[in-house]
Amino acid sequence: MNPAPPPSNPDEASFREPNEKELIRMSQQGDMEAYGMLVKTHHQKVFGLAMNILHNEADALDLAQETFIKAWKSLARFEGKSAFYTWLYRITSNLAIDRMRKNARHPHVDFDEVNLTAEDQEAPVNSHLMDSTHPSTGLQQGELRSQIMAALDQLSPEHRTVIVLKEYEDLDYREIARVMDCNIGTVMSRLFYARKNLKRLLKGIV
Amino acid sequence: MNPESGKKTPRPPETVYLAGLVDGQLDFSQRNKIKSLVEKDPSLIDEQVEQEKIREVLRKNIPKTTCPDNPDFFWSQVQNRLHAEKRRTPAREVRSHLLASLSRLWAPAFGAALVILLLALGGQHFFSGNGSRFAEVSETRTFQEHVYATAFKSREAGVTVIWVDGFEYIPATPGTF
Numbered sequence: 001m002n003p004a005p006p007p008s009n010p011d012e013a014s015f016r017e018p019n020e021k022e023l024i025r026m027s028q029q030g031d032m033e034a035y036g037m038l039v040k041t042h043h044q045k046v047f048g049l050a051m052n053i054l055h056n057e058a059d060a061l062d063l064a065q066e067t068f069i070k071a072w073k074s075l076a077r078f079e080g081k082s083a084f085y086t087w088l089y090r091i092t093s094n095l096a097i098d099r100m101r102k103n104a105r106h107p108h109v110d111f112d113e114v115n116l117t118a119e120d121q122e123a124p125v126n127s128h129l130m131d132s133t134h135p136s137t138g139l140q141q142g143e144l145r146s147q148i149m150a151a152l153d154q155l156s157p158e159h160r161t162v163i164v165l166k167e168y169e170d171l172d173y174r175e176i177a178r179v180m181d182c183n184i185g186t187v188m189s190r191l192f193y194a195r196k197n198l199k200r201l202l203k204g205i206v
Numbered sequence: 207m208n209p210e211s212g213k214k215t216p217r218p219p220e221t222v223y224l225a226g227l228v229d230g231q232l233d234f235s236q237r238n239k240i241k242s243l244v245e246k247d248p249s250l251i252d253e254q255v256e257q258e259k260i261r262e263v264l265r266k267n268i269p270k271t272t273c274p275d276n277p278d279f280f281w282s283q284v285q286n287r288l289h290a291e292k293r294r295t296p297a298r299e300v301r302s303h304l305l306a307s308l309s310r311l312w313a314p315a316f317g318a319a320l321v322i323l324l325l326a327l328g329g330q331h332f333f334s335g336n337g338s339r340f341a342e343v344s345e346t347r348t349f350q351e352h353v354y355a356t357a358f359k360s361r362e363a364g365v366t367v368i369w370v371d372g373f374e375y376i377p378a379t380p381g382t383f
Contacts, residue, residue, distance in 0.1 A: 032285070036281045036285070039277075039280070039281045039284055040277035040278070040280070040281055043273055043275075043277060043280045043281070044272075044273050044277075047271065047273035047280075048271040048273075051269075051271040052269060052271060057274065060271075061273070061274065061275065064273070064280075065280070065283055065284050065287060068284045069284060069287055069288055069291070072284075072288060141267065144263075144267055145267050145269055148263070148264065148267055149269070163264065166229070167261065167264040167265055167268070168264070168268050168269075172231060173226070173229070173231045184231075185222075188222050188223065188225050188226045188231070189222040189225075191222075191225040191229070192221070192222040192224060192225035192257065193222075195225065195256070195257050195260045195261065196253075196256070196257075198260050198264075199256050199259070199260050202260070202263070205263075206259055206260055206263050
């Protein structure tokens with residue numbers, strides 16, 4: 001949420017919208033209405049992150065709600081050292097990684113060379129995709145995205161999460177380290193191997 | 207590649223700096239380190255190109271995600287779940303409180319049961335009969351029905367103990383019960 005502009009006269013002060021910092025403070029004191037405003041501001045981004053990691057709308061929606069429930073319960077521990085959305089991302093990615101591990105329905109790869117099966121290469125994952133043709137591969141963009149998603153699904157939960165945080169959410173290493181609760185060296189290493197694995201999984205496409 | 211063994215030479219762990227180089231996230235010393243590694247092993251340039259390519263492809267194909275719920279509906283769903291959890295919590299608290307109370311009561315209950323058992327088994331012998339240390343005075347007389355008085359007399363010690371039970375409070379004025 002952008003900070004509210006300063007009031008032009010003192011009478012307006014009482015009517016101005018509280019900024020994010022104030023909303024967080026009010027929420028920490030138990031103000032649910034203030035927390036509702038924070039939820040409405042961030043729900044789209046939290047859902048987006050969950051969706052990009054899980055690739056399932058119902059799961060992503062459930063996880064986004066769970067994130068805000070967990071955040072409400074732990075709000076007292078938020079000290080404001082990092083941005084609020086970084087803190088929410090941390091909760092989201094932790095829950096997503098836990099869920100992926102519990103489900104364990106995605107066979108994933110870490111460092112070994114793995115090729116996509118013919119079935120994987122044919123199966124489109126997502127239907128609501130754009131239809132421009134990729135110049136180098138000749139693939140429709142929708143098909144290419146499907147291939148990328150299928151490849152991401154085969155990565156380990158940590159590798160998938162680090163790719164999404166870097167390439168889709170455009171966080172820097174320091175932010176990713178905070179979100180994933182690890183050091184910057186680990187972020188770099190995970191990214192390096194995740195990209196290598198993706199390159200192998202997308203052989204012939206990239 | 208090792209020309210003698212024909213096996214791949216393991217790369218130094220700093221190779222992962224290539225990811226940081228591609229993302230522009232290295233500090234000065236890390237940048238120097240990876241540059242010197244690339245000078246020694248030119249095949250690392252291919253690795254760098256690979257990292258750049260995959261990065262580019264991913265960034266050009268970011269999926270568009272839109273939350274199907276509008277902000278108000280989404281918040282109402284979160285609120286419902288929070289309220290549902292809140293409702294569940296007191297019931298859980300009552301259950302755990304009850305269990306805690308019962309666990310606190312077990313010791314006195316066990317003690318009372320033990321006393322009753324001992325009284326039942328040996329009370330008669332202990333409190334009455336020849337050679338016993340105490341004799342129970344069987345006649346108790348009080349003005350209130352729920353107040354009981356029992357007297358124990360020790361012949362050996364020459365002491366009589368009167369046990370009065372049933373008062374809700376100790377009467378301020380003696381002799382009112």
